[in-house]
Amino acid sequence: MQIQDTLPQLRRYYHISPRLLFAAGLVALFVAIPLAYIFFRAITGGEEVWIRLLQTRIWKLLGNTLLLAATVTGGAALIGVTMSFFTERTDLPGRRVFRWLLAMPLAIPPYIGGIVHLTLLRPRGGFIPQLLASWFGQPIPTPSPLGFGGAAFILTLFMFPYVYLLSGAAFRSLNASLEEASRTFGRSNWQTLWEVTLPALRPGITAGALLVALDVLAEYGTVALLRYETFSSAIFVQLSGRYDRSAAAVLSGVLIVIAVIILWGELRLQGQARFTQMDSQWRPAPPHQLKRWKIPAFLLVAFVVFASLLVPVLVLGVWSVQALLDSETLASIMRSGSQNFGNYVWNSLWASGLAAVIAVLLSLPVALLSVRYPNKLTQAISRFCQIGYAIPGVVIALSLVLMVNRYLPFLYATPLVVVMAYVLRHMPQAVRASESALNQLSPSMEEASRTLGRTSLQTIVQVILPLIVPGLLAGAGLVFLTSLKELPATLLLRPAGFDTLAVRVWIWASEGFYVQAAPAALLLVVASAAPLYFLLRREQIFR
Amino acid sequence: MNALELRNVTKRFTSAGTPAVDDISFTLADGEILALVGPSGCGKTTTLRLIAGLERPDHGSLHIKGRLVASPEYFTPPEKRGVGMVFQDHALFPHLTVFENVKFGLKGQPAAIARETTHSMLKLVGLEKFGERYPHQLSGGERQRVALARALAPRPVLVLMDEPFSSLDADLRHEVREQVRGILKAMSATAVFVTHDQEEALFMGDRLAVFQSGRLEQVGVPEDIFHDSATRFVAEFMGDSDFLPGVVKENGIETELGLIPQKVNLPVDSTVEIALRSDDVNFDQTQAPNALVLARFFRGAYYQYRLRLSSGKLIHAFKPHTKTIPPGTSVHAYLSAGHELTIFQNGVAVGE
Numbered sequence: 087m088q089i090q091d092t093l094p095q096l097r098r099y100y101h102i103s104p105r106l107l108f109a110a111g112l113v114a115l116f117v118a119i120p121l122a123y124i125f126f127r128a129i130t131g132g133e134e135v136w137i138r139l140l141q142t143r144i145w146k147l148l149g150n151t152l153l154l155a156a157t158v159t160g161g162a163a164l165i166g167v168t169m170s171f172f173t174e175r176t177d178l179p180g181r182r183v184f185r186w187l188l189a190m191p192l193a194i195p196p197y198i199g200g201i202v203h204l205t206l207l208r209p210r211g212g213f214i215p216q217l218l219a220s221w222f223g224q225p226i227p228t229p230s231p232l233g234f235g236g237a238a239f240i241l242t243l244f245m246f247p248y249v250y251l252l253s254g255a256a257f258r259s260l261n262a263s264l265e266e267a268s269r270t271f272g273r274s275n276w277q278t279l280w281e282v283t284l285p286a287l288r289p290g291i292t293a294g295a296l297l298v299a300l301d302v303l304a305e306y307g308t309v310a311l312l313r314y315e316t317f318s319s320a321i322f323v324q325l326s327g328r329y330d331r332s333a334a335a336v337l338s339g340v341l342i343v344i345a346v347i348i349l350w351g352e353l354r355l356q357g358q359a360r361f362t363q364m365d366s367q368w369r370p371a372p373p374h375q376l377k378r379w380k381i382p383a384f385l386l387v388a389f390v391v392f393a394s395l396l397v398p399v400l401v402l403g404v405w406s407v408q409a410l411l412d413s414e415t416l417a418s419i420m421r422s423g424s425q426n427f428g429n430y431v432w433n434s435l436w437a438s439g440l441a442a443v444i445a446v447l448l449s450l451p452v453a454l455l456s457v458r459y460p461n462k463l464t465q466a467i468s469r470f471c472q473i474g475y476a477i478p479g480v481v482i483a484l485s486l487v488l489m490v491n492r493y494l495p496f497l498y499a500t501p502l503v504v505v506m507a508y509v510l511r512h513m514p515q516a517v518r519a520s521e522s523a524l525n526q527l528s529p530s531m532e533e534a535s536r537t538l539g540r541t542s543l544q545t546i547v548q549v550i551l552p553l554i555v556p557g558l559l560a561g562a563g564l565v566f567l568t569s570l571k572e573l574p575a576t577l578l579l580r581p582a583g584f585d586t587l588a589v590r591v592w593i594w595a596s597e598g599f600y601v602q603a604a605p606a607a608l609l610l611v612v613a614s615a616a617p618l619y620f621l622l623r624r625e626q627i628f629r
Numbered sequence: 630m631n632a633l634e635l636r637n638v639t640k641r642f643t644s645a646g647t648p649a650v651d652d653i654s655f656t657l658a659d660g661e662i663l664a665l666v667g668p669s670g671c672g673k674t675t676t677l678r679l680i681a682g683l684e685r686p687d688h689g690s691l692h693i694k695g696r697l698v699a700s701p702e703y704f705t706p707p708e709k710r711g712v713g714m715v716f717q718d719h720a721l722f723p724h725l726t727v728f729e730n731v732k733f734g735l736k737g738q739p740a741a742i743a744r745e746t747t748h749s750m751l752k753l754v755g756l757e758k759f760g761e762r763y764p765h766q767l768s769g770g771e772r773q774r775v776a777l778a779r780a781l782a783p784r785p786v787l788v789l790m791d792e793p794f795s796s797l798d799a800d801l802r803h804e805v806r807e808q809v810r811g812i813l814k815a816m817s818a819t820a821v822f823v824t825h826d827q828e829e830a831l832f833m834g835d836r837l838a839v840f841q842s843g844r845l846e847q848v849g850v851p852e853d854i855f856h857d858s859a860t861r862f863v864a865e866f867m868g869d870s871d872f873l874p875g876v877v878k879e880n881g882i883e884t885e886l887g888l889i890p891q892k893v894n895l896p897v898d899s900t901v902e903i904a905l906r907s908d909d910v911n912f913d914q915t916q917a918p919n920a921l922v923l924a925r926f927f928r929g930a931y932y933q934y935r936l937r938l939s940s941g942k943l944i945h946a947f948k949p950h951t952k953t954i955p956p957g958t959s960v961h962a963y964l965s966a967g968h969e970l971t972i973f974q975n976g977v978a979v980g981e
Contacts, residue, residue: 530720533683536707537714538734539783552724 109451128339166249197307249294256290304478306574345476405604441508453520523557638689664834682707713780728760918959
């Protein structure tokens with residue numbers, strides 16, 4: 087807290103280091119070029135392409151995409167806040183365990199969850215309809231997981247943890263005195279919740295909702311699987327099926343505009359709001375007594391955990407056992423074409439790992455600049471490097487396909503293009519992690535090192551880096567985790583034969599070999615759960 | 630040769646705004662401790678950072694040991710100035726042990742000598758047994774002393790301290806600052822010390838520099854600052870003074886509390902203000918009342934009374950605690966200074 091107080095004075099360090107500005111500028115340029123290029127291609131896509139698309143596709147896609155984004159965001163906000171309320175602010179039985187279980191669906195890519203729920207609920211041949219038919223002797227109508235309803239259900243189920251985590255942190259950081267003050271002004275518990283607590287949580291909820299909305303725009307696997315067409319899946323089809331790159335570029339341009347509008351809206355909504363704070367006076371608010379609502383609340387939370395975590399993990403587990411026991415399936419898992427299972431695992435690990443290392447290295451000059459010399463220019467560079475959040479994987483893939491083809495042909499059809507896409511898309515997580523690590527470092531550390539005879543470069547190596555390593559590792563972990571799950575950019579950019587776990591799961595599942603896909607999917611989930619566990623351990627609410 | 634010299638130093642953080650440091654000049658002799666004191670935002674910390682090389686001046690020049698270190702055209706970075714700094718939050722490196730922290734500034738020296746110096750520094754601050762600990766395992770006072778040892782270890786030409794005791798509890802603060810002053814004097818270190826606490830400045834400084842709004846109000850030994858304030862601000866900030874209006878007459882100054890027989894070098898009928906501290910004022914009930922007791926504050930060995938004069942002017946007076954006078958009592962207030970009072974005209978002290 088003391089650091090915060092003295093910030094404005096201390097941070098006015100002398101002149102911005104030109105070397106640092108140059109390095110950060112290069113990083114921003116690296117991010118800017120693919121983005122600017124796709125815009126350029128969208129605008130110069132040709133009048134007739136625009137007219138054709140405006141007359142045929144764009145409005146339908148716009149409606150579909152916005153409807154899905156709004157529904158999933160709303161649903162995720164509702165479930166996320168409800169869940170965090172129960173685990174953070176009530177005497178819900180087992181809340182310490184639920185706290186973890188509710189966050190873990192982040193390790194399950196929505197398309198894998200979609201595959202599991204699809205096989206369970208498919209109208210013809212699904213596990214549950216078959217079971218019902220055999221019980222009752224006749225087909226019983228069940229809700230279809232295909233189309234809008236299914237896509238909204240699956241995406242909400244696997245994306246609510248974003249809101250859950252951020253609103254949970256906000257609930258946790260609220261000081262007991264806030265609600266007590268409201269009570270002394272004559273508000274009931276219920277009025278306090280609506281008039282004080284939830285408004286104070288708004289920044290947390292909005293931040294979570296933003297992540298959900300942008301993720302829905304970028305989602306390809308789930309909507310393709312459940313046959314609901316959005317901009318992302320339409321661009322993918324244009325690019326992989328019809329090879330109509332002008333149309334893909336035009337659709338991408340529109341998609342980026344939507345994403346930028348959402349980002350801008352969040353900024354406007356959020357403003358300078360920093361409502362929650364934990365200072366030395368902080369003490370936790372006492373939990374509400376659920377009393378007769380205890381059992382219904384428990385069942386509700388248990389159902390969410392069941393559908394979003396237990397079902398996918400159990401089904402994948404059962405299938406995996408089946409696959410490993412069946413020698414024929416096992417053989418086709420272990421070898422397909424010239425590749426074996428070890429290759430997929432290795433490809434996933436090194437591509438995501440390399441992306442994580444590069445993203446963190448690139449984030450360093452940007453974070454150093456924006457934290458140590460905060461002004462309009464450096465903030466703009468930092469914001470700019472975080473734009474990857476808003477650019478769906480398919481769009482980054484398209485941009486790289488077009489650019490590499492034309493300007494960097496030696497990179498074409500190498501795995502390095504895949505890594506480059508991961509870096510571009512997931513840079514924001516690295517930048518944010520590095521910035522928050524640096525922000526926790528008192529500027530007097532650097533100044534002490536300078537007065538003890540170290541140059542600025544020596545200070546970075548001997549003092550700053552050792553102190554921010556945990557934060558950098560967290561950033562790398564996030565990039566690794568999200569790169570591991572990345573599907574559309576990998577599918578579009580990979581050279582022939584470069585299969586990752588995610589790609590293999592997708593290919594097998596779309597050919598209908600669910601059992602065969604299960605071990606790879608389970609491994610993917612486990613590999614994601616490990617870094618997720620360590621990342622969550624760093625969060626306030628899991629201490 | 631002066632250890633430190635500032636000439637007309639000015640620093641602005643925004644090109645349009647008022648300067649954070651405005652045309653400051655002073656010198657510091659070898660082995661002297663100078664306390665920069667003033668209310669928060671007065672420019673004292675910025676001055677210290679200018680000396681350290683953590684800020685660049687817009688005008689003026691700084692010399693350390695006669696060597697130019699900063700001017701608008703020339704700038705020596707902090708690592709080349711040979712100054713040691715103790716930070717407000719101590720800024721101990723959490724990834725290094727106490728020993729490594731103190732040794733950090735001894736880079737470039739042979740390892741054996743650096744180790745020996747570190748040992749002797751830790752011994753000097755009484756922490757020779759704590760070398761293997763990490764900063765988070767120390768108490769506030771111990772951390773303070775490590776920070777001092779670290780700053781002193783490279784034998785800097787100048788030690789800078791930015792509110793070094795503000796993070797300590799009141800009891801500890803008194804103890805630690807006495808130790809620190811002893812250590813600085815034992816090493817004959819030249820030091821510049823920033824504080825907002827008048828009492829601390831009077832205790833620590835061989836000389837004081839009083840700041841207000843980026844300007845230097847007065848530089849001098851503690852006694853002069855306290856008894857011979859150059860400006861009304863210094864008298865008010867350093868000594869909790871009240872100011873009694875007066876008019877210059879032939880034989881003294883005419884005030885509400887009677888004639889003060891003190892000569893000033895001003896024309897008759899000039900209006901002035903006289904600085905009064907609580908120990909300069911007394912009151913009794915033997916004469917016709919000219920003041921009302923408004924409040925009584927218990928100060929341990931004595932009471933401080935707040936009096937309202939007939940004109941409405943508030944002044945304060947000390948009395949022993951043996952007798953209490955209830956608020957609401959009408960009394961006769963009078964001056965009992967026994968020494969020359971400081972007289973101000975338009976905020977500036979006037980001599981005889």
